[in-house]
Amino acid sequence: MIDSKPAKILSFGIIVAVAAMLAACSSEAPPIVAPMPAPMHYLDLSPVGPPPPKFEMKPVVDLRTQIWRPGYWAPENGSFVWVPGKIMAKPSFTAVWSPDRWERHKYGWGFIHGFWQ
Numbered sequence: 001m002i003d004s005k006p007a008k009i010l011s012f013g014i015i016v017a018v019a020a021m022l023a024a025c026s027s028e029a030p031p032i033v034a035p036m037p038a039p040m041h042y043l044d045l046s047p048v049g050p051p052p053p054k055f056e057m058k059p060v061v062d063l064r065t066q067i068w069r070p071g072y073w074a075p076e077n078g079s080f081v082w083v084p085g086k087i088m089a090k091p092s093f094t095a096v097w098s099p100d101r102w103e104r105h106k107y108g109w110g111f112i113h114g115f116w117q
Contacts, residue, residue: 044075044111050102056085072100
C-alpha cells in the first residue's frame with residue numbers, strides 16, 4: 001500500500017500558497033498621489049501692477065529638505081504690502097515650489113499664490 005500522507009501535505013501546501021497569493025492580489029492598491037494642479041483662477045485682482053520686488057539676501061538652505069520662498073507684493077485693501085521671504089520645509093524630497101507671482105492681463109493684474117507641485 002502506498003502512503004498518501006506526503007501527497008496530502010503537498011496538496012495542502014499548494015492550496016495555502018495559492019490562497020495567500022490570491023489574497024495579496026485582491027488587496028487594494030495604495031492611492032496614487034498626484035501633484036497639485038496650478039490654480040485655475042486668480043484669488044486677488046488689481047487694476048495696477050505691483051511695485052518692483054525688494055532686494056532680499058537669500059539664506060543658505062538644505063536643498064534636500066528646504067526651499068527659500070522669495071518675498072512678494074501681496075494685495076491689501078487696494079494697495080500692496082511686502083511679504084518678506086522665508087525658509088519653508090519641503091513636503092517631500094521631490095516637491096517643487098511654484099512661487100507667488102503677478103500676471104498682467106487685459107483686465108488688469110492677477111495675483112497667483114505660490115503652491116507645491
